[in-house]
Amino acid sequence: xxxxxxxxxxxxxxxxxxxxxxxxxxxxxxxxxxxxxxxxxxxxxxxxxxxxxxxxxxxxxxxxxxxxxxxxxxxxxxxxxxxxxxxxxxxxxxxxxxxxxxxxxxxxxxxxxxxxxxxxxxxxxxxxxxxxxxxxxxxxxxxxxxxxxxxxxxxxxxxxxxxxxxxxxxxxxxxxxxxxxxxxxxxxxxxxxxxxxxxxxxxxxxxxxxxxxxxxxxxxxxxxxxxxxxxxxxxxxxxxxxxxxxxxxxxxxxxxxxxxxxxxxxxxxxxxxxxxxxxxxxxxxxxxxxxxxxxxxxxxxxxxxxxxxxxxxxxxxx
Numbered sequence: 001x002x003x004x005x006x007x008x009x010x011x012x013x014x015x016x017x018x019x020x021x022x023x024x025x026x027x028x029x030x031x032x033x034x035x036x037x038x039x040x041x042x043x044x045x046x047x048x049x050x051x052x053x054x055x056x057x058x059x060x061x062x063x064x065x066x067x068x069x070x071x072x073x074x075x076x077x078x079x080x081x082x083x084x085x086x087x088x089x090x091x092x093x094x095x096x097x098x099x100x101x102x103x104x105x106x107x108x109x110x111x112x113x114x115x116x117x118x119x120x121x122x123x124x125x126x127x128x129x130x131x132x133x134x135x136x137x138x139x140x141x142x143x144x145x146x147x148x149x150x151x152x153x154x155x156x157x158x159x160x161x162x163x164x165x166x167x168x169x170x171x172x173x174x175x176x177x178x179x180x181x182x183x184x185x186x187x188x189x190x191x192x193x194x195x196x197x198x199x200x201x202x203x204x205x206x207x208x209x210x211x212x213x214x215x216x217x218x219x220x221x222x223x224x225x226x227x228x229x230x231x232x233x234x235x236x237x238x239x240x241x242x243x244x245x246x247x248x249x250x251x252x253x254x255x256x257x258x259x260x261x262x263x264x265x266x267x268x269x270x271x272x273x274x275x276x277x278x279x280x281x282x283x284x285x286x287x288x289x290x291x292x293x294x295x296x297x298x299x300x301x302x303x304x305x306x307x308x309x310x311x312x313x314x315x316x317x318x
Contacts, residue, residue: 215245222241271296
């Protein structure tokens with residue numbers, strides 16, 4: 001069977017490194033057990049940090065590079081095993097952690113019997129290239145310390161949304177996306193069917209526009225049309241986005257592109273007809289510059305039985 005993490009490459013690097021760490025720690029745990037030591041490999045860094053000195057939890061966090069909850073948990077385990085002790089510091093405000101005599105003895109046995117075996121095994125795995133790999137890990141840790149991966153991702157965000165022009169092979173998407181949301185909220189009217197089933201004849205050929213938004217990995221997820229209704233007037237109509245694109249802001253991306261196209265056509269007025277039930281869509285229209293308009297309602301509202309909201313694009317008016 002194909003190894004999914006290998007196949008996915010860099011996108012699963014964190015999970016793959018975690019898996020690698022678990023495999024290496026499993027082997028180290030067996031070596032530790034064979035040496036008769038009552039600890040886990042995850043405890044070794046704390047034993048090493050406390051070698052000959054007492055440290056606060058905060059100092060251990062810095063020394064080991066593990067979160068405070070993780071440090072507190074591991075220290076608690078060492079205390080339960082009798083290998084570490086927690087004492088009030090000289091100022092009586094902070095507790096310090098130090099090894100007990102039993103902990104010092106375990107550390108000595110680990111240095112003698114466990115660490116050399118693990119180090120030799122790692123070098124054998126890498127064929128003498130272990131130091132180079134460790135240096136790369138150090139560089140990666142330093143880079144992540146300077147800039148977390150989520151910030152790096154936002155700076156190098158790929159273009160996940162793109163606009164596609166109408167073509168006859170995309171006509172089924174225009175039909176299905178709109179039929180889906182109309183049927184879910186209302187019912188398809190005859191005027192809907194005429195447009196959805198004949199987009200080239202009803203929208204494109206009379207001078208209108210149909211755009212689609214494509215999401216990387218998902219395909220066509222949304223569509224919207226400009227229907228020419230006069231010399232310069234255009235109705236923004238048949239806008240729908242699939243549920244699968246929720247959270248991608250595909251609707252806002254698409255609507256912005258359609259408005260830009262309308263402006264390049266000198267659309268005046270650019271208007272839309274909708275229903276108050278479409279509250280999320282109305283909020284988006286308002287955000288991008290549409291205003292409720294009684295004149296548009298009076299002129300065009302009767303076209304759809306479900307229409308009780310009419311809006312006109314007026315981006316410069318509050």
